Amino acid sequence: MADVVVVGAGLSGLVCARRLDEAGLDVLVLEARDRVGGRTLNEPIGAGRVVEMGGQWVGPNHAEILRVAAEVGVDTFPTHIAGQHLFAHAGRTSRYRGHIPSRIPLGVLDFRIAQARLERMARDIDLVDPASTPLARRLDTLTAETWMRRHMHTQSGRRLMRLSIKAVLATEPSELSFLHWLFYIATGGGLDSLIRTDGGYQQDRFVGGSQAIALRLADDLGDRVRLSSPVRRIEHRSDGVRVHSDAACFDAAAVVVAVPPHLLTMIEFEPALPAACNQLSHRMPPGMVTKFVAVYPEPFWRAGGLSGHATMTDGPISMTFDNSPPDGSPGALVAFALGDDARALERLSAEGRQEAVLDRLVELFGPRAADSVQFLERCWGREQWTRGCYAGFFGPGGWTSFGGTLRRPDGRLFWASAETAVHAHGSMDGAVSAGERAAQEALAAVGVVPPVVR
């Protein structure tokens, strides 16, 4: 019998298990996939180099993931951003510097005024319980799209704001609760912090790829991590839990479920979860993102004075970055298809998607972009054990009806995952802090430390 079973070997579950292990508990991690890391994933691009197909960037305010990376000996390096960026809008591509394209001054002004207003409103958000923010219900029943239509005055400004929302949450503003958008701005330390490279969320990457952190955490835990062990059923009683996976069935004093809320529908609970918790699992859908990486012998765009970063308001991809390894060899461009664009690309064959993405890269970076030596794609909506990314978000009414159950323990059941984080919600940093918090709760439940005061 283990003290605690952790379901899911993403960053959240692995960090939780590490803390429980450090406290002297007997811990077991059950992972559905045949690998660890969940939404972080490295793909080889030759000569021992990798690119990240899942979460990859960290910013200066991501202290939790940076601390864990340092603990397991994974360094960071700056995202390559030197040079001019590209902005493709209304059929024309132009160059710019800074982090907002300046070609459409009225649109930029409209965007900046809206940003200031959003950041003012975000300062009032109660991060621990957004539903108790003043006027929460009113904010929660609006979509971000409705707010933009009411409060922004130019089509180009709205297109910039739509692009920012898609880039940050991988969802359409029409699907998103306005309260969730404000919460996300607050949890990320402001809109600039969310969209910036220097000084923001995209500032740094991990040497050897972000999945290296999960791989090292799992190495340290050794055979206490069981792969290919999807958890199908959890029986929970006042004196313990029984966790049924495809591999075996395990008894423990407590269980930490470290999977995103929408995947709870794939686990049977006995007795059934409270109604609000059951419903929450249907009310926090993930965004939709397909990530493409085109690999080249060298980062040829740098010689032309380009950074490799491009933003586009008219699809089929919305942004690109230079994703080459630290020494720039080989060259790699990462491209993101987000929300409806990613859904539209799913209707094409793999060859059709590759052609559509490379054609767009050629329009942006010139004919050499057609000559990729390797082309990778990862549609996270197609992944059985993820089903969409970057993270779960709330649509209209979600926070005020279901937010209160997001991380509330139920007897011997505890909840982790990036979606349960207060700070840097939905990110790798959030995954780590949620894992640490759930570990503290589980330790209190088995009597190792006093209960956590929330």
Ligand SMILES: Cc1cc2nc3c(=O)[nH]c(=O)nc-3n(C[C@H](O)[C@H](O)[C@H](O)COP(=O)(O)OP(=O)(O)OC[C@H]3O[C@@H](n4cnc5c(N)ncnc54)[C@H](O)[C@@H]3O)c2cc1C
């Ligand atoms: C394309 C993409 C880009 C992103 N970009 C960034 C970024 O640049 N910076 C950033 O900070 N974040 C980014 N993110 C988000 C970040 O990767 C995630 O928030 C974080 O990795 C989530 O960790 P987690 O442990 O909470 O969840 P997950 O990584 O999803 O881990 C959950 C684990 O549980 C397993 N599982 C699910 N169901 C079961 C079951 N029934 N039984 C057993 N195991 C189960 C899954 O296989 C998975 O391994 C991105 C994500 C994606 C996909």
